[in-house]
Each structure stands twice: as C-alpha cells, then as structure tokens.
Amino acid sequence: NKASSSNFIKNIVSDDLQSGKVSEVVTRFPPEPNGYLHIGHAKSICLNFELADEFNGKTNLRFDDTNPAKEDTEYVESIQEDVRWLGFEWDDLRFASDYFEELYDRAVLLIKKGKAFVCDLSAEQMREMRGTLTQPGQNSPYRDRGVEENLDLFARMRAGEFKDGERILRAKIDMASPNINLRDPALYRIAHAHHHRTGDAWRIYPMYDYAHPISDAIEGVTHSVCTLEFEAHRPLYDWVIEECEMEAKPRQYEFARLNVTNTIMSKRYLKMLVDQGVVESWDDPRMPTISGLRRKGYTPEALRAFCREIGVARAYSVVDERMLEFFIREDLKLKAPRTMAVLQPLKVVITNYPEGQVELLEAENNAENEAMGTRQIPFSREIYIEQDDFMENPPNKYFRLFPGNEVRLKNAYFIKCEEAIKDADGNVVELRCTYDPETKSGTGFTGRKVKGTIHWVEATRAVPAEFRLFEPLLLDEEEGADKEFLERINPNSLTTLQGFVEPNMKEAQGQDKFQFFRHGYFNVDPKHTSAGRVVFNRIVSLKSSFDP
Ligand code: ATP
Ligand code: MG
Ligand code: MG
Secondary structure (H helix, E strand, O other): OOOOOOOHHHHHHHHHHHOOOOOOOEEEEOOOOOOOOEHHHHHHHHHHHHHHHHOOOEEEEEEOOOOHHHOOHHHHHHHHHHHHHOOOOOOOEEEHHHHHHHHHHHHHHHHHOOOEEEEOOOHHHHHHHOOOOOOOOOOOOOOOOOHHHHHHHHHHHHHOOOOOOOOEEEEOOOOOOOOHHHOOOEEEEEOOOOEOOOEOOOOEEEOHHHHHHHHHHHHOOOEEEEEHHHHHHHHHHHHHHHHOOOOOOOEEEEEOOOOEOOOOOOHHHHHHHHHOOOOOOOOOOOOOEHHHHHHHOOOHHHHHHHHHHHOOOOOOOOEOHHHHHHHHHHHHOOOOOEEOEEOOEEEEEEOOOOOOOEEEEEEEOOOOOHHHOEEEEEEEOEEEEEHHHEOOOOOOOOOOEOOOOEEEEOOOOEEEEEEEEEOOOOOEEEEEEEEEHHHOOOOOOOOOOOOOEEOEEEOOOOEEEEEEEEOOOEOOHHHHOOOOHHHHEOOOOEEEEEEEEOHHHHHOOOOOEEEEOOOEEEEEOOOOOEOOEEEEEEEEOOOOOOOO
C-alpha cells in the first residue's frame, strides 16, 4: 500500500508533468560502489523509486563508478541485492563507466570550444590559487593554452603518458565567481588505477561534477535528486549540461540527508569499522547498513515506513534512533510468533511433579493475532527460568520467585519456591519448587492470585541457543565528545548469552523472527545458525527504554 504523502519534490514533479515540461518522470539512484548501502541511502532509494512509481515513471540504478581505486564488484553486487530487498526494481542498470567514451568526447568538445584546458599546476598550487569565500581566485598560468595544445595534452593524458597528479583537465569558467565550484573546476584527473569494469583501458577518470550531469542527460533523467551538500554545485551541473550541448536537460534538486542519533552515516567510517575488525563484516547486525539491519532482523516494510514517516525536506534534522525501533515493532507486532526463550538459565526442579512424565500444554502463538493459532509445548519436572526471575533477598515489590513465594509459569502452572541450592561460592545454581496441579493455565482456576508471571522452557527438550544483544557501536555523544573516531567505539556493543528456546524452534530458519516473552523481538542469524545451535540477534526490546 503506497503512501502518497506529499513532499516538495513530488510537487515539483507533479507541476512539471501538468505543465508539459516533462512527459515522463525519470529518476535514478546513483550510488558509488565503494561500500555497502546504509540507512541514509534507504531514504534516497525510497525517494527516487517512489517518486517515479507514483507518476508511472522510471528509475535507473546507476553506479557512479568514476573513482576506481575505491570501487569493487563486491559493492556493486551488495548494492543491487539491497535495493531489491527493500522492494524496488530498477528500469535500467547503468554504470557511469558505460559513458566513459562519450564523456571523453564531450570533454574534447569543451576543449574545442575553448571551455576547458589542461592545467599543469599541482593540487596544492591549485588550492592556493582558488581563493576563498571573500577573495577571488587567480587564473592558472596554463589557462590560455591553445586548443591544439590542449587537445594533444588531453589525448596524451588518456594514453597514460603522465603520472598521477601531473596534469588535470579543468573547465574554463570564472576564477572570480562568488561560487567556488565555478572557479575552473577539475573535469578529469589522471589515475593509473585498475577499474572494476573497464580494467586498464583508462588512465584518466572524470570527476563527479562532470560525469554526473552528463550521465543524467544520457539516461533522460528529468529530476536528479541529491543531498543538500550539492546545492552549490548546481550551477556547475547546469553549466556542464549547457556547454556539453546535451540534448536532454535534467534538473538537480536537493533534499536534507538523513541523520540518525548515535548512528554512523558515512561509508568511510563504516569501512573503517570493517577494516579494523571492530565488527565482523559490513552486514554485522550492529552496522546501520541495509544488510546489517536485515541481518539484525529489520524488514523492508519497516524501513520503508520509516523513510515515509521522516519525509523529505530541505531542513537539516536528526531523527531519533528510537523512531526506527518503533517501526520494526509495529511491523512485527502481529506477524512474529510469540514464544519463550530463556537467555540466562537457572534450573528449576519441581519436586512434586512425577519423574519421567512429560505433558503437552497449549500456548497461543500471538495473543494479539488469533489467526496465528496455538502450539504445544512440553512441561515436566525440570525447567529453566531466567536467573533474574529469582532473588534470594528481594526488595519490596519484587513479585517474581523468592523463597516461599508463588508465581505463575506462563502457559503452565503456579509454582512455589521451596529451596535455593548453592554452589561452593554461594551462587544459586538450582531451585527446588513445588507446583499446584489445580492452577493449570486455561482451566479457569480462581482459587488464589499471584502477582508475578514468568517464562520458562522445559529442560530436557529445550534447544540450546545463543542470544546476541546489541548496543550502539559508538559511545553516546557526550561520552564521545572530542575523541577520535576509533576511540569513540563502544566496547560493549555486543553481549552474547547462552540459553534455551522451546523445542519447536529446532526448525527455525535464518531470518525467521520471533517475539520472546519479555525480551523483545529476535531474528535467526542466517550466518551463524547451524544444526543444533540457533543464534538469535535481538532486533529490539519490547518497549523503548524511555517509555517503560
Ligand atoms: P557516504 O558519505 O556515506 O559515502 P555518499 O553520498 O558518498 O555517502 P553515494 O554512494 O554517493 O554515497 O550515495 C548515493 C546516493 O545516496 C546519493 O544520491 C546520496 O545523496 C544518497 N545518500 C547518501 N547518504 C544519504 C543520507 N544520509 N541521506 C539521504 N541520502 C543519502
Ligand atoms: Mg557520493
Ligand atoms: Mg562518500
């Protein structure tokens, strides 16, 4: 069900269609294949694809692969997988490198028109001569090179005659422009680098500001949507379209990028975490990558609903991470089976339950969604409960187990704690309890009430499971202030617990999602789960910490 909440870009597209300025809307999602996509990219994906969908237009997936040293086919593949998983299908799959020949030809055209020149200044000299916001720049001494010399040098740059950084091709615009992007910006640089698609065919590569508008125009993109940092590049975008004599006239529109509290939103830093081994991989469940969120247990529906809710605006903002959590809870509330898992087991022996007997009890799969039916769970003399559901010397208002107290076992019976068994160090290692057969769940027993309900699993049939609980990868803003990125890493971002789940979970498959009584929503980790050992990633707790 597509939401059609309005945003300023939609209004522009709608006006352009009505006025006949464009006959069909064409958008593109243009990732650079230098890392895995993150939640910020999800916003751009939803925006571009939903914009075209709503007006029966088209969206291309275009890889902006003009920076060979950092790019790789691994990223090309993961990006396609992530876009599809989010629920979108592109019309054409394109690569900026498909256009290298045409980009080169258009650059030759610029040289012939006297609109581009080969510059021999070093990067540092160029920076010095660029000027500042308040001071105009200075013309390069190579600015007035003749067309023939420029053509010759540019061809030799392509042929690989010069070293990296020795020369660049620059647009000839205006060194006194108040917009620094128009002060004879670079169009091509020399890079003796192997490209993941064109191999060693090219020794020069186009700059983003040159390749992007031309790629948009070649594809007939009508609305080229990007983030606000590119606002000041728009005059250059238009200059390239104009001077390169592109027939199509795409227009660039900017929106505010997504920022989320306590969330790293930059591929460069995310890559650092992978390269330094802080996380297992790009799809580590702690990563805010789309693949990490998927492995943690987020659904495409939840991510799309989140992107819709945050909307598209031009004002800078930071979204609370708890908003993301809200949407996954909403999505899983009625979908995920609710079962019992014991994360930190404490054995309980029910001394008055017949030895060797096992009975099957009926349990609802989702109290809020009857259609999910019921299941049978075994009960016997030995069960596991959660360690923190017992306290030897409880404070007031502790309604769970303590010596002499009675609680309800969810879906089963009341049990009463008779004795706590300790090891040599005084740790409680086992409880002895008694049960009351008359209190069986579902029989309508009203004889007396207990204040606490706790969860459990039957001990002899329980399936061993590992539970991975997560905290943010970075220390929170205050703790981390003024520290280097790698010093802001939260050393406690992962906690691993060994416990048990109900026997029917033996069949659980990677990516299956459950709500565990009291613990929250969990996803079966597709990489670490093996026969006989299920690994669960906690997606989110049942309630957010600020709303107990
Ligand atoms: P990063 O800084 O993380 O490397 P990027 O912008 O360099 O991101 P690209 O691969 O160039 O990454 O991004 C592809 C598209 O996704 C671009 O159109 C970009 O504007 C958009 N995008 C990237 N990050 C965000 C974000 N945080 N919010 C919204 N859109 C984003
Ligand atoms: Mg980019
Ligand atoms: Mg980047």
